[in-house]
Amino acid sequence: MAGEASEEGGLVFHPLDQFIVKPLFGDGAISFYTLTNVTLWLAIAVLAAALVFVWGTSGRKIVPGRLQSVAESIYGFVYKMVEDVCGKDGIKYFPYIMTLFLFILFANYLALLPMSYSPTSMIAITAVLGFGVFIVVTVLGFVLNGPSFLGMFWMKDAPAVLRPIIAVIEVISYFVRPVSHSIRLAGNVMAGHAVIKVFAGFAALTLVSPVAILGITAIYGLEVLVAGIQAYVFTILTCVYLKDALHPHH
Amino acid sequence: MEGDLAHIGAGLAAIGSGAAAIGVGTVAGNYLAGALRNPSAAASQTATLFIGLAFAEALGIFAFLVSLLLMFAV
Numbered sequence: 001m002a003g004e005a006s007e008e009g010g011l012v013f014h015p016l017d018q019f020i021v022k023p024l025f026g027d028g029a030i031s032f033y034t035l036t037n038v039t040l041w042l043a044i045a046v047l048a049a050a051l052v053f054v055w056g057t058s059g060r061k062i063v064p065g066r067l068q069s070v071a072e073s074i075y076g077f078v079y080k081m082v083e084d085v086c087g088k089d090g091i092k093y094f095p096y097i098m099t100l101f102l103f104i105l106f107a108n109y110l111a112l113l114p115m116s117y118s119p120t121s122m123i124a125i126t127a128v129l130g131f132g133v134f135i136v137v138t139v140l141g142f143v144l145n146g147p148s149f150l151g152m153f154w155m156k157d158a159p160a161v162l163r164p165i166i167a168v169i170e171v172i173s174y175f176v177r178p179v180s181h182s183i184r185l186a187g188n189v190m191a192g193h194a195v196i197k198v199f200a201g202f203a204a205l206t207l208v209s210p211v212a213i214l215g216i217t218a219i220y221g222l223e224v225l226v227a228g229i230q231a232y233v234f235t236i237l238t239c240v241y242l243k244d245a246l247h248p249h250h
Numbered sequence: 251m252e253g254d255l256a257h258i259g260a261g262l263a264a265i266g267s268g269a270a271a272i273g274v275g276t277v278a279g280n281y282l283a284g285a286l287r288n289p290s291a292a293a294s295q296t297a298t299l300f301i302g303l304a305f306a307e308a309l310g311i312f313a314f315l316v317s318l319l320l321m322f323a324v
Contacts, residue, residue, distance in 0.1 A: 084297065184307070233304040237301065240301065
């Protein structure tokens with residue numbers, strides 16, 4: 001680790017220590033069934049999402065209360081997004097996209113609580129989501145369109161000379177999709193949290209601490225924005241990829 | 251001190267974040283210019299705006315990741 005060098009003059013920078021996976025009970029080796037801070041915050045995110053929707057909509061009031069209107073507006077927002085991007089026949093896949101959106105949204109926002117762990121900052125978790133979308137979309141494309149799904153890579157509008165080159169580029173960009181899809185989410189969340197911790201490190205110096213605390217507040221506000229936007233971006237890109245599978249020739 | 255070259259590399263990789271800032275600024279600025287000319291079409295293009303921002307930003311995040319890898323993993 002190269003981090004030890006910066007521990008001089010009261011400044012302690014460990015911006016990445018918040019991403020260390022620790023077991024909740026004891027400190028033995030971590031295997032796949034160990035309860036860790038990651039699994040704890042994953043469970044909290046899932047429970048919170050379920051709570052808002054099950055408890056919030058249980059009253060089924062005509063005039064919604066606070067929680068019910070939150071649930072209804074999230075539902076309406078995602079529904080409209082799927083309909084706008086994928087078209088009418090994309091509505092069938094709305095539950096999957098809604099699940100992704102809710103999980104990422106709640107994980108992102110809960111990660112903004114002090115002392116919490118952000119599950120979406122782990123590439124292992126976002127890669128499962130990203131590659132899941134990739135596999136679903138690819139299988140769906142072949143099931144719905146048969147081999148003509150491959151026509152997506154063959155641009156009929158391009159000049160004949162350029163078509164093979166464009167096809168190669170298209171294939172490469174298709175396979176890079178899940179990588180960028182997952183790293184974008186993890187990278188954004190991780191970068192934001194690391195920046196907050198760097199500012200927190202500056203707050204140890206009496207001279208600059210007011211500026212540092214103002215900086216933390218400002219970056220925190222930005223992170224609230226980023227948490228929502230990244231959930232939105234992940235979902236809308238899922239919709240765009242799904243649209244490619246449903247209508248590969250547009 | 252060991253790892254000096256890695257630190258220089260990390261600093262160089264961080265230039266990529268600035269390049270991504272140019273990209274994000276171009277996307278948002280052009281959206282705003284278009285939206286002010288034709289405000290009625292602006293609302294329908296916000297999804298495209300966010301997709302464009304995400305693609306531009308992702309490359310900056312890649313640069314940031316390379317920089318992190320050089321600092322802590324190499």
